[in-house]
Amino acid sequence: MASAPPVQRGIPPLPFAAPDSHDAALQQLLEQASAQLCAWLASASQRPPLPGLSVMPAVEPHQQPQGSAQLLSDLQLVMDGAYNPGHPGALAHLDPPPLAASIVGDLIGAGLNNNLLAEELSPSLTRLERSLMAWLAERLGLPAGSGGVPASGGSLSNLMALVTARHSRGLACCGEAVVLASADAHVSLAKALTVMGLPPQALRQVPVDDSGAMEPALLEQQLAQLQRRGIPVIAVVATAGTTVRGAVDPMPEIAALCHRHGVWLHVDGAIGAVFALSDVHRSRVQGLERADSLTLNPQKLLGITKTSSVLLLARPRLLEQAFGTGLPYMEPSWSGGHGGESGLQGSRPAEVLKLWLGLRQLGLVGIEAVLDGAVARRRQLKALLGQISQLRLVGGPLHLLAFTPLRGDAASAERWSVRTRQQLLAADLMLSRPLYAARHHLKAVMGNPHTGAAELERLAGVVAASLSPCP
Numbered sequence: 001m002a003s004a005p006p007v008q009r010g011i012p013p014l015p016f017a018a019p020d021s022h023d024a025a026l027q028q029l030l031e032q033a034s035a036q037l038c039a040w041l042a043s044a045s046q047r048p049p050l051p052g053l054s055v056m057p058a059v060e061p062h063q064q065p066q067g068s069a070q071l072l073s074d075l076q077l078v079m080d081g082a083y084n085p086g087h088p089g090a091l092a093h094l095d096p097p098p099l100a101a102s103i104v105g106d107l108i109g110a111g112l113n114n115n116l117l118a119e120e121l122s123p124s125l126t127r128l129e130r131s132l133m134a135w136l137a138e139r140l141g142l143p144a145g146s147g148g149v150p151a152s153g154g155s156l157s158n159l160m161a162l163v164t165a166r167h168s169r170g171l172a173c174c175g176e177a178v179v180l181a182s183a184d185a186h187v188s189l190a191k192a193l194t195v196m197g198l199p200p201q202a203l204r205q206v207p208v209d210d211s212g213a214m215e216p217a218l219l220e221q222q223l224a225q226l227q228r229r230g231i232p233v234i235a236v237v238a239t240a241g242t243t244v245r246g247a248v249d250p251m252p253e254i255a256a257l258c259h260r261h262g263v264w265l266h267v268d269g270a271i272g273a274v275f276a277l278s279d280v281h282r283s284r285v286q287g288l289e290r291a292d293s294l295t296l297n298p299q300k301l302l303g304i305t306k307t308s309s310v311l312l313l314a315r316p317r318l319l320e321q322a323f324g325t326g327l328p329y330m331e332p333s334w335s336g337g338h339g340g341e342s343g344l345q346g347s348r349p350a351e352v353l354k355l356w357l358g359l360r361q362l363g364l365v366g367i368e369a370v371l372d373g374a375v376a377r378r379r380q381l382k383a384l385l386g387q388i389s390q391l392r393l394v395g396g397p398l399h400l401l402a403f404t405p406l407r408g409d410a411a412s413a414e415r416w417s418v419r420t421r422q423q424l425l426a427a428d429l430m431l432s433r434p435l436y437a438a439r440h441h442l443k444a445v446m447g448n449p450h451t452g453a454a455e456l457e458r459l460a461g462v463v464a465a466s467l468s469p470c471p
Ligand SMILES: *Cc1c(COP(=O)(O)O)cnc(C)c1O
Pocket: 094, 152, 153, 154, 155, 156, 158, 186, 188, 239, 241, 242, 243, 268, 269, 270, 271, 297, 309
């Protein structure tokens, strides 16, 4: 990199961009790295979704600085061993290929190196973040005045929601309080309770019906019982898009029950809330606008680069009441609060940049096209697998589909899942192998925009062969 004025003889120039002249070395490094990344992305379909073991570069800094050529060739080794989300057969998880403008958002965010902790460390970005959170909340149908904060992942959004709910209900010091969620809710809720110092049994599971959605009648029973026994409730968590099958809890009924019992409703929409960004798809997650708090993960289907999660609240001020400490080493806020006062994280990168650029690059039409494509592929796969009579399909209204053999015990389903996943990998198709309802399934997530009919047909072929008796 270009050089600051030499301070001491014998010390090489430090690799910080020159503040007073064009830094040709920096530009060259960025261009070479971009070219290397573009080559990696462009060859995605020639490499398997899950690479084999790769050679690792040296990890320790040497005595002398490494030049760009060495850095880039070491970087290539890591890239060679990276998971390959751009392969059309990468269907295992909620990790799609990256949206173009969102890659740029990450790069520029790093270059600006601002800090969302405080306004004076991120003046324009703090305002951008606040405005975008308000727009998202409005677009999802939350009441006027709603807003929120980005978080490093949905687990953190869920944790902040539950801490805020507990604080707002005056239960911060109550060790008896409980959280209710469906039996299919995400594991991050259990983790949140651990962090909150609550015992595992504080998470009360409400059974689900055949479609994987919470049974509101059973929720009502549990709420009434807790009330009779004087056990306080921190929140009910409704899931909009469960992790294995993409089921959606009946949020209008759950919201009505929460309203009647005066209980906080948190919607874990890490998977499904993005569907409410589109007028066409909003009905798939009906009722989510009645949440007191809502988790949304743009990193999961929209392809915003990780991490991108958002916690939205009908009353965003409650975040500051739960987490505010005062920031004695900062200038007072001049326009609506410091980022570090409205959530658990302190220093925080400008994740808003890649979300803002990504959403604007897609436009509402593009967002809808992403959702359309994902749902259409799930339908196509469901139609293909539906022709295999020995298979039980478990899905929902979103873009996930899991399946397991109809017959045989749990042990044989597990053996089938291991064997079939291997056969699929050999055909460059990567699915995941969740344990669901005490039985191993294979799960396909149809969020990859590169997946076409050829992959789906190949997938159905391998699965059909896995169940037919040996000749
Ligand atoms: C993925 C997921 C989460 C957690 O999100 P992370 O970003 O992985 O922390 C929470 N809830 C649901 C329903 C999810 O699918």
